[in-house]
Amino acid sequence: MSFLALGQPWMARFLWIAAVALAWAWGPGQALAGDLAASGAAGLIEKQVLVRERIGLLQWPVLTWLERALPYLLTALAASGLAVFAWSWRRWRRRSSFFARLRRSTRGWRESDARFQALYEQAALGVVQVDTASLRIMAVNQRYCAMSGYSAQELHQRKALDLSIPEDREHSAQLLHALVSGQIKAIHGEHSLLRKDGQTVWVEVNISVVGQRPRMLLALVQDISERKRLQQIQQQGHRQLRHLMQRLPVGLVMERNDGRFAYWNDEFLRIAGNPQAPDTHSQQWWSRVFANEAQRKRAMLRWEDAKARVRARAVTVHNGDAPPPDTYTIAAQELSFHGADGTRRTVSMSGVLLDDGCLMVLQDQSQRKAAEDEARRLAFYDPLTALPNRRLLMDRLQQALSSCQRRQHWGGVLLLDIDNFKAFNETMGLEHGDALLQELSQRLGHRMGAGVTVARQGGDDFVIVLDDLGADAVAAATYLEKQAQRVLALVREPLTVAGTPRQVTASLGLSLFGAEPVTASAKPLSAKEVLRRAEMAMYQAKNQGRNAAQFFDPTLQAALQERRSLEQEMRTGLAQRQFELFYQPQVEHGQVVGAEGLLRWRHPRRGFVSPGEFIALAEETGLIVELGEWVLHAACRQLAAWARHPRLAQLTLAINVSAKQFYRPEFVQQVLRALAEHGADPRLLKLELTESLLLSDVDNTIAKMAQLQVHGIGFSLDDFGTGYSSLAYLKRLPLNQLKIDRSFVHDVLTDPNDAAIARTIVALANSLGLRVMAEGVETQAQCQFLEVIGCFAWQGYLMSAPVPVAQFEELVLRGSTLALAAPARSHAQCSLAFPDPNAAQ
Numbered sequence: 001m002s003f004l005a006l007g008q009p010w011m012a013r014f015l016w017i018a019a020v021a022l023a024w025a026w027g028p029g030q031a032l033a034g035d036l037a038a039s040g041a042a043g044l045i046e047k048q049v050l051v052r053e054r055i056g057l058l059q060w061p062v063l064t065w066l067e068r069a070l071p072y073l074l075t076a077l078a079a080s081g082l083a084v085f086a087w088s089w090r091r092w093r094r095r096s097s098f099f100a101r102l103r104r105s106t107r108g109w110r111e112s113d114a115r116f117q118a119l120y121e122q123a124a125l126g127v128v129q130v131d132t133a134s135l136r137i138m139a140v141n142q143r144y145c146a147m148s149g150y151s152a153q154e155l156h157q158r159k160a161l162d163l164s165i166p167e168d169r170e171h172s173a174q175l176l177h178a179l180v181s182g183q184i185k186a187i188h189g190e191h192s193l194l195r196k197d198g199q200t201v202w203v204e205v206n207i208s209v210v211g212q213r214p215r216m217l218l219a220l221v222q223d224i225s226e227r228k229r230l231q232q233i234q235q236q237g238h239r240q241l242r243h244l245m246q247r248l249p250v251g252l253v254m255e256r257n258d259g260r261f262a263y264w265n266d267e268f269l270r271i272a273g274n275p276q277a278p279d280t281h282s283q284q285w286w287s288r289v290f291a292n293e294a295q296r297k298r299a300m301l302r303w304e305d306a307k308a309r310v311r312a313r314a315v316t317v318h319n320g321d322a323p324p325p326d327t328y329t330i331a332a333q334e335l336s337f338h339g340a341d342g343t344r345r346t347v348s349m350s351g352v353l354l355d356d357g358c359l360m361v362l363q364d365q366s367q368r369k370a371a372e373d374e375a376r377r378l379a380f381y382d383p384l385t386a387l388p389n390r391r392l393l394m395d396r397l398q399q400a401l402s403s404c405q406r407r408q409h410w411g412g413v414l415l416l417d418i419d420n421f422k423a424f425n426e427t428m429g430l431e432h433g434d435a436l437l438q439e440l441s442q443r444l445g446h447r448m449g450a451g452v453t454v455a456r457q458g459g460d461d462f463v464i465v466l467d468d469l470g471a472d473a474v475a476a477a478t479y480l481e482k483q484a485q486r487v488l489a490l491v492r493e494p495l496t497v498a499g500t501p502r503q504v505t506a507s508l509g510l511s512l513f514g515a516e517p518v519t520a521s522a523k524p525l526s527a528k529e530v531l532r533r534a535e536m537a538m539y540q541a542k543n544q545g546r547n548a549a550q551f552f553d554p555t556l557q558a559a560l561q562e563r564r565s566l567e568q569e570m571r572t573g574l575a576q577r578q579f580e581l582f583y584q585p586q587v588e589h590g591q592v593v594g595a596e597g598l599l600r601w602r603h604p605r606r607g608f609v610s611p612g613e614f615i616a617l618a619e620e621t622g623l624i625v626e627l628g629e630w631v632l633h634a635a636c637r638q639l640a641a642w643a644r645h646p647r648l649a650q651l652t653l654a655i656n657v658s659a660k661q662f663y664r665p666e667f668v669q670q671v672l673r674a675l676a677e678h679g680a681d682p683r684l685l686k687l688e689l690t691e692s693l694l695l696s697d698v699d700n701t702i703a704k705m706a707q708l709q710v711h712g713i714g715f716s717l718d719d720f721g722t723g724y725s726s727l728a729y730l731k732r733l734p735l736n737q738l739k740i741d742r743s744f745v746h747d748v749l750t751d752p753n754d755a756a757i758a759r760t761i762v763a764l765a766n767s768l769g770l771r772v773m774a775e776g777v778e779t780q781a782q783c784q785f786l787e788v789i790g791c792f793a794w795q796g797y798l799m800s801a802p803v804p805v806a807q808f809e810e811l812v813l814r815g816s817t818l819a820l821a822a823p824a825r826s827h828a829q830c831s832l833a834f835p836d837p838n839a840a841q
Contacts, residue, residue: 126221130160132180132209138216147203147223149196160219165192165200179207179217190224202228251347251362255282262357271347271364272339289337299335303349306330310353328353334365382456384434385441393455393463397527400453400467404514405524410476414464414484415509415534416444416491419546421460424504428497435497436504447490463531469512476512477551484508484549492547505547509538512552567621569603570614574626578602581634582802585811586654586773588793592812594652596688596795597635598802599627619658628661632674638805639680647813654686654716659693663700668707675711683712688739690718698729705734716773720761730768738765740791742776749781759789766790 126144130137137155145152148163164172168191178184187207192200206220245252251268253261259282269278272289279285290296310330330351338344346365351358377383380392388396397413404411418424418440425433437460444454444462453465466483469476491506511534513525533552541550573579580602583595601609618624635655642648661667675682687708693701705715716737717730740761744754758774765772774786777796786794800811 124222126203126219126223128160128217128219128221130217130219132215132217135159135161135176135217144221147195147201147221148193154196160217163194165194168192176207176217179209180215190228193221201225249363251360251364253360253362254357255360256357259283261285267364268362270339271345271362272337289339291338299337302333303330306333307351307353307358314353330358332363382441385438385456387441387445387462388453388455390455390457393453393457393465394527394531396453396455397463397465397530400465401513401525401527401530403467408515409471410469410473410512410514411465411467412469412476412480412483413511413513413530413534414466414480414487414549415457415511415531415538416462416464416487416506417509417538417542418460418491419505419507419542421504432497436495436502439495439497440491440504443490443493443495444487448487457531463534469514471515473512473515480510480512481549481551484510488547488549507538507541507546508549509534509536509541510549510551511537563617566614567617567623570601570618570623573601573603574623574630578604579627579630581631581638581805583653583805583808584795584802585799585808586652586793586795587799588773592651592799593793594654594684594686595808596654596802597631597638598656599631600802619660622660624658625661625664628658629670629674631655632671633678635685636674636678636680639684640678643679643681645809648809650684651812652684652686652714654688656688656690656718657693659690662689662693662704663697668704671708671713672711681712682708683714686714686716686736688716688718691720691722698732702732702734709734719775730764735768735770737771737773740772740774742796745774745776745782745786745796746778748785755785758786758791762790 124143126147127139127141128137128144129139136159140152140155142152145155148155150158160176161169161173172191175184175187179187185208187205190202190204193203195201201223202225204222204224207217210216210218246265246267248265248267251271252263252265253268254263256262261278261280261282264278272285274288279288286296286300290299307330310328314327330353332348332350334346335349336344336346346369348363348365349360350363351360377386380389381387382389400411403409418436421433421436424436437456441454441456441462444464448454448464451467453463453467455463455465457463464483464487466480469479487508488506491504494501494503496502511530513530516525537550537552540553541548544550578601580600581597582600583597585592586594586596599611599615601611601614603609615624618627632655635653639653642651664670671685671687674680675685689701709715714736715734716739717733717735718739719741720738722741722743738761740758744757744761747754748758749755762772771793772791773793773795774782774791775795777783777786777794777798779798782796783794783798786792800808803811
């Protein structure tokens with residue numbers, strides 16, 4: 001049977017393909033393939049026929065079982081070959097794809113490993129691989145090398161614990177052991193890394209176990225030194241802030257929104273807290289500092305209202321806009337409450353509103369209040385007597401004056417001045433004087449009653465103001481006089497000063513004010529004018545013998561105005577050189593040996609003003625110092641002028657020196673400078689001092705006199721016998737001359753007492769080795785008496801009145817002398833030869 005005859009198309013196709021393959025397997029198949037390739041398309045059909053013929057040769061007419069089975073075998077063999085070929089092809093394709101994938105995977109792994117290695121080396125964190133068994137460092141990156149200061153090779157030779165600071169190594173070893181043993185999963189914390197140079201670096205470490213075999217420790221290390229430094233700065237700032245808050249001079253307490261206290265400083269505890277048991281809640285604190293419930297509620301309500309206003313103000317601030325500085329500030333409130341020590345304090349309480357509460361600020365105002373009270377006391381009260389001082393007196397007096405003028409009522413002022421208080425101070429000392437003033441002020445303050453102002457104006461002057469004496473002037477004056485007599489009686493009562501009873505008197509000046517009519521031309525009465533009137537009345541009381549009260553007299557006001565005008569004119573006259581020296585000759589043994597320079601004022605409108613009118617005023621106003629300096633220079637200038645004239649060169653010149661001028665520190669230099677400036681001979685200058693000058697400071701007086709006496713300047717004690725001279729002082733003072741006062745010379749011939757005093761003075765001067773001169777000699781009889789008792793030097797109108805320098809020089813040059821006759825029994829006669837006045841002119 002032929003296989004081609006089988007009715008299976010697929011089988012026919014398969015057998016055909018197998019036959020072709022077999023034909024190809026045989027040698028002729030190769031030739032056929034070559035022929036097919038060599039021949040062209042033209043011989044293709046012929047070749048196909050040839051192949052078919054060859055295939056047809058397989059069809060034998062008689063077939064055995066082997067022959068019949070052979071096609072099947074060949075088919076199976078071909079199929080097997082094809083199957084083997086297909087399997088081999090698929091396997092080759094698979095292996096080719098696997099190796100391609102393997103090559104791609106290897107290349108990717110290498111690239112990934114390169115990227116990982118680059119990332120590993122360039123990471124911002126330090127990376128360390130540590131062996132779990134030996135804890136030796138296996139691998140590190142460059143960042144860790146930079147942090148530690150070691151190279152990678154140096155680190156490979158070290159253990160991980162070698163880079164821990166000594167005090168942390170034991171704890172770090174325990175943590176690593178727990179990590180390796182599985183007790184903990186990882187290590188995370190901050191540690192100190194010990195660098196190669198010995199410095200420490202703060203690092204944050206994350207360590208975990210990686211891998212299975214071998215297991216390793218992987219540590220990620222981050223340098224946190226800068227963060228630690230900032231934290232330390234912040235912590236230090238917090239400590240400094242807390243320290244500063246503790247040292248602030250204000251109390252601070254942080255109140256949370258729930259009312260609890262979160263913080264307070266020591267000053268808060270001192271001002272309003274309780275150091276033994278600090279308050280922890282605001283309600284507790286308010287209850288303690290305000291024991292009175294009503295006061296506590298008012299204070300708390302004020303504080304809560306202030307906080308509510310601040311909250312409302314904060315809400316109105318627009319978003320994005322910078323709030324004003326005081327948006328969250330609670331304005332200060334002044335409260336007065338008791339502290340833990342029981343002291344009542346005035347406290348200024350303010351605050352700052354915060355999101356989670358309120359910062360309360362308490363400032364103790366006690367010292368400020370005390371300082372204000374002290375400043376007010378010093379400004380308005382006398383520190384010695386605690387009475388109102390002149391400033392407060394003027395304020396109260398002006399108020400009383402305005403009130404009386406408005407109501408047309410009368411008021412009154414009593415100005416009290418203690419009699420002889422200066423002498424009391426000099427005798428008993430300033431401390432006893434102050435004690436006397438304090439005792440007297442307390443007596444006046446307590447005894448005058450309420451509603452009466454008793455003030456100390458200054459020194460020993462006290463002022464009493466009575467502001468409601470009624471509308472009747474006579475009744476007001478009568479009441480004021482009664483009060484004055486009452487005050488005099490209070491002053492006369494014995495006072496205890498330093499444990500010793502003392503008794504003093506006072507002079508009072510009284511002045512009414514208020515309802516007097518005010519004319520259009522007259523100025524309204526002021527407080528100063530009221531006091532001025534009382535002062536004038538007080539001086540009038542002193543002139544009448546002290547220990548008395550005197551009402552103001554309008555004529556005194558005119559005299560006071562005259563004194564003010566005279567003082568101003570005197571200052572003008574000194575500036576315009578209206579003053580000049582007159583010279584009164586001083587005679588000794590009948591010859592003019594010198595003169596006394598006496599100050600005269602040639603007023604352009606009044607003519608010559610008597611020294612009695614302006615010398616006392618100059619002493620009171622202090623202008624005597626300037627006048628004395630002018631007299632000193634005028635005398636030195638005149639001595640220098642006389643030195644150029646042969647007959648005048650030996651004349652001495654005496655000038656008076658006031659106490660105020662003498663006690664100035666520069667007085668000695670002032671005298672020597674004047675002598676040197678004008679070229680005068682110091683031996684011809686004589687300074688006349690009064691006895692009152694010697695009582696103030698004897699040692700200082702003696703020292704200054706000795707300094708000037710070294711240069712040849714002489715000293716004369718003027719008006720001797722009228723003061724309080726002590727023989728002990730006379731013995732110590734470097735005097736050259738005593739002058740008998742004119743009051744003794746005037747009645748020396750008629751009053752035995754004056755004659756005895758004159759003899760005593762002359763004898764005293766002789767015993768002390770001093771020269772003596774008499775003043776005010778006006779008659780020849782007086783002159784003769786003085787010569788009998790041994791006083792041969794004198795000055796007075798018997799020789800000449802004080803005259804200008806030209807007349808004095810003419811008097812001397814024309815030889816006016818005293819002709820002495822021989823003594824007749826016990827008396828001596830003396831006569832004067834005066835120049836002819838007409839000839840002198």
